[in-house]
Amino acid sequence: xxxxxxxxxxxxxxxxxxxxxxxxxxxxxxxxxxxxxxxxxxxxxxxxxxxxxxxxxxxxxxxxxxxxxxxxxxxxxxxxxxxxxxxxxxxxxxxxxxxxxxxxxxxxxxxxxxxxxxxxxxxxxxxxxxxxxxxxxxxxxxxxxxxxxxxxxxxxxxxxxxxxxxxxxxxxxxxxxxxxxxxxxxxxxxxxxxxxxxxxxxxxxxxxxxxxxxxxxxxxxxxxxxxxxxxxxxxxxxxxxxxxxxxxxxx
Amino acid sequence: xxxxxxxxxxxxxxxxxxxxxxxxxxxxxxxxxxxxxxxxxxxxxxxxxxxxxxxxxxxxxxxxxxxxxxxxxxxxxxxxxxxxxxxxxxxxxxxxxxxxxxxxxxxxxxxxxxxxxxxxxxxxxxxxxxxxxxxxxxxxxxxxxxxxxxxxxxxxxxxxxxxxxxxxxxxxxxxxxxxxxxxxxxxxxxxxxxxxxxxxxxxxxxxxxxxxxxxxxxxxxxxxxxxxxxxxxxxxxxxxxxxxxxxxxxx
Ligand SMILES: Nc1ncnc2c1ncn2[C@@H]1O[C@H](COP(=O)(O)OP(=O)(O)O)[C@@H](O)[C@H]1O
Ligand SMILES: [Mg+2]
Numbered sequence: 001x002x003x004x005x006x007x008x009x010x011x012x013x014x015x016x017x018x019x020x021x022x023x024x025x026x027x028x029x030x031x032x033x034x035x036x037x038x039x040x041x042x043x044x045x046x047x048x049x050x051x052x053x054x055x056x057x058x059x060x061x062x063x064x065x066x067x068x069x070x071x072x073x074x075x076x077x078x079x080x081x082x083x084x085x086x087x088x089x090x091x092x093x094x095x096x097x098x099x100x101x102x103x104x105x106x107x108x109x110x111x112x113x114x115x116x117x118x119x120x121x122x123x124x125x126x127x128x129x130x131x132x133x134x135x136x137x138x139x140x141x142x143x144x145x146x147x148x149x150x151x152x153x154x155x156x157x158x159x160x161x162x163x164x165x166x167x168x169x170x171x172x173x174x175x176x177x178x179x180x181x182x183x184x185x186x187x188x189x190x191x192x193x194x195x196x197x198x199x200x201x202x203x204x205x206x207x208x209x210x211x212x213x214x215x216x217x218x219x220x221x222x223x224x225x226x227x228x229x230x231x232x233x234x235x236x237x238x239x240x241x242x243x244x245x246x247x248x249x250x251x
Numbered sequence: 252x253x254x255x256x257x258x259x260x261x262x263x264x265x266x267x268x269x270x271x272x273x274x275x276x277x278x279x280x281x282x283x284x285x286x287x288x289x290x291x292x293x294x295x296x297x298x299x300x301x302x303x304x305x306x307x308x309x310x311x312x313x314x315x316x317x318x319x320x321x322x323x324x325x326x327x328x329x330x331x332x333x334x335x336x337x338x339x340x341x342x343x344x345x346x347x348x349x350x351x352x353x354x355x356x357x358x359x360x361x362x363x364x365x366x367x368x369x370x371x372x373x374x375x376x377x378x379x380x381x382x383x384x385x386x387x388x389x390x391x392x393x394x395x396x397x398x399x400x401x402x403x404x405x406x407x408x409x410x411x412x413x414x415x416x417x418x419x420x421x422x423x424x425x426x427x428x429x430x431x432x433x434x435x436x437x438x439x440x441x442x443x444x445x446x447x448x449x450x451x452x453x454x455x456x457x458x459x460x461x462x463x464x465x466x467x468x469x470x471x472x473x474x475x476x477x478x479x480x481x482x483x484x485x486x487x488x489x490x491x492x493x494x495x496x497x498x499x500x501x502x
Contacts, residue, residue, distance in 0.1 A: 068405045090409070097406025101424040110420050114411025121412075122419050170410055 017041040017079060018205055019065065019089070019174055024074035026060055034060050035071070035229045042174060042205045047196060049216050050209040052226030052250050058209040059094060061226075062178045065207065066091035080173055090167035092177040096159055098151045104162045105147040108134040111169035130169070137165045141195065157188040164195065173204060180208045181215070193219045213246045225249045293469040300471055304459060304478055311455035312482065314376040315445040319438040321377065322384025329385065330392035336404060337396065337414050337422070347393070354386030358444040362453040373454030380441050380448065391433045395426045432494045439490040442483050 019042040026035040035057045042048060050058050063069045065076060066089055080088050090111070098107050112130045113121055120126070138144045141161040146154060151162065160181070167175050180196075181189035193215060196206055200221075210216075216223050223241065225233045227250050235241045272278055332338055333346040361382045365375035399422055407421050423430075449457020456479055463472040 063405070066409055068409055091406060093402045093406050095400075095402055097400075097403045099403060099407070099421055099424050101427065102420070106420070110407055110412070111410050113407070113416045113420065118413060118415055121416055166410070 018044050019076070019078055021061075021065060021076045022074055024061065024064055024071045024076070026057075026064060026069075026071045026073075033072075033229055035064075037074075038226075038229070038231050040065070040207075040224065040231070042207055044173070044205055045200050045203040046221040047200045047206045047208065047219060048222045048224060049220035050207065050224045050226060051211065051213050051216060051246060052209075054211055056226045056250070057229040058211075058226060059178050062091070062176050062207070062209055065089070066176050088172060089174045089176060090170045090172035092163045092167055092175065092180065094179040094182070096163040098159060098162055098166075100151040103148050103150055104138065104143065104154065104158075104165075105134060107151060107162050108138060108165045108169055111166040114170065134165070134169055137168050138162075141165055156183050156185075157192065160184065160188075160192050161195075164192075168199075175199065175204060175206050177206070177208045179210060182210065182212065189215065213243060213250075216246060217241070217243065227251075289469060292467075293473045295470065296474040296477055297470045298474060300474055301478065304456065304475060307449075307456045307459050308478055308482055310373055311442065311445045311449070311457070311479075312486075314373050314380055314448060314453075314455050315438060315441040318377045318380025318445065319384055319434065319441050321381035322388055322437070323434060325381060325385045326389040326392055329389040330396060331418055331422075333389065333393040334396040334422070336399065336401065337418065343393075350386060350389045350393075353382060354390065356382070356386070358383040359447050359451060362448045362451040366451055366453050371452040371454075376445060376448035376453035376455055379453055380444050383444055384437055384441060388433065388437050391437075392426075392430060395429045395433070396422050399425045428497050432497050435490045435494050439487055442486055446479060 019040075021038065021040045024035050024038040024040075025033055027033050038057075038061060040048075040061070050061065052058050060069070064071045067076070068091060078088055099110070106124075109124075109126055109130065112126055112134075116126055116130065135144065135147065138147050138161075141164060143154075143158050143161050143165075146158055146162075151159060154162065163177075164175075167177075181192050184192065196208070197219065200206055208220075221236070223235045223246065224231055225235075225246060232249050268274060329346055329350055333343050333350060335343045337343075338346075358379060361379035362376060365378040365382075369375040369378065403421055403425065404417065407417060412420070445455050446457045446460075449455040449459065450461050452458060456475060459475050460472060460479075463469070463475060
């Protein structure tokens with residue numbers, strides 16, 4: 001806890017933090033704390049990985065950052081300047097949260113619901129520009145030919161891309177993805193993470209949770225290690241931390 | 252413990268059997284001979300009245316179909332408001348109370364009420380079936396809505412959409428198969444409810460059944476029952492076939 005507070009001060013110059021969560025505590029049952037005083041900051045154009053064993057509170061943290069649930073205590077601050085943004089934060093849950101009975105394109109268009117008038121969206125009359133953008137994103141992610149396919153016909157990697165596309169059409173500055181590549185084989189997982197790397201270069205900040213520490217060194221700009229609702233350690237320039245050290249910390 | 256329960260139930264049963272005249276030997280014998288007479292007078296069925304009955308059974312099918320559809324239109328908004336994953340406890344609770352209230356009214360009573368409102372005829376029967384449908388269909392639907400994967404709801408909600416959009420893009424597509432199959436089941440079931448509507452003069456074949464009983468034309472009554480039986484079986488069969496196709500398509 002103290003270690004983390006030091007890390008938090010040292011690693012982040014408050015001026016380039018676009019998201020900061022301070023003193024987050026959370027309890028589902030009003031008795032036990034699932035998160036006990038967590039501080040996280042996210043910088044523009046960085047990829048942060050949160051690692052920790054299951055039940056360490058990763059999902060809860062992501063939901064709080066995404067404003068899906070309200071923390072019992074603490075606050076989340078967004079600091080975003082310039083640009084007319086529609087949804088600053090896009091959230092991709094653990095099992096992606098796609099509507100399996102609809103097509104890839106429909107799922108991507110759902111990302112535009114927040115800025116499409118209700119009555120028009122109900123009859124599926126999205127702006128031409130929104131359609132074009134959805135198709136552009138799908139083709140950029142290499143699944144344009146799957147646009148009219150229903151989700152349950154897609155492979156795990158293709159579904160992952162649809163979820164990314166739905167996040168991107170929200171014009172987010174931050175993407176939060178829970179257990180992002182957990183269900184994928186290693187090769188596909190690396191392909192997806194390469195895509196994420198490119199997004200970071202476009203100045204999108206990414207926070208990805210995983211229980212698979214092997215991906216951290218290659219992809220993360222920063223790693224946050226969690227255990228039992230606490231952040232034990234935070235490392236910048238993740239290259240200089242060994243796998244063994246991470247494993248030892250979070251066990 | 253079990254012995255006591257069985258003993259008490261047995262005693263209660265004996266007392267009520269006695270009260271209801273089930274031990275009155277002379278009345279039992281009289282009933283048997285009456286029934287024998289009734290059955291003798293019932294056979295053989297008279298098929299020359301079939302053409303006249305066709306019109307009435309067709310009306311019953313229409314009452315069932317239109318009533319189910321009308322019930323669907325009334326059920327959708329109620330089920331939407333009663334789903335606790337879309338609305339708060341108070342709104343959902345109040346609407347559930349209304350739906351539960353509707354469910355406690357027997358279909359035949361709805362028939363009587365709408366005969367008072369619209370006069371004798373199939374319009375009253377259609378409204379009666381519709382209201383009866385609402386009591387069950389709305390409940391089946393809000394339960395299906397609540398079973399939708401919470402992760403999908405959270406993910407789409409986080410795009411900034413409102414409840415109507417959520418309903419249109421998540422709840423309906425995710426539950427469409429269940430909704431259709433429950434609607435067919437309701438239609439199938441409503442053929443019986445529509446038959447009863449005729450008992451109170453609210454249209455359809457039931458009117459003839461009551462009429463033949465009152466005029467002691469038991470052979471005609473049997474013909475009517477056979478016709479109704481055939482229609483019920485045919486519709487059950489068709490509906491079962493369609494529903495199994497839908498369930499297969501789902502998996
Ligand atoms: N909706 C919930 N209700 C009650 N307890 C929950 C809920 N979600 C998670 N928990 C509990 O919170 C703890 C942390 O869970 P979670 O945030 O899912 O961790 P992780 O994602 O690291 O596996 C676990 O002990 C889990 O059982
Ligand atoms: Mg988790």
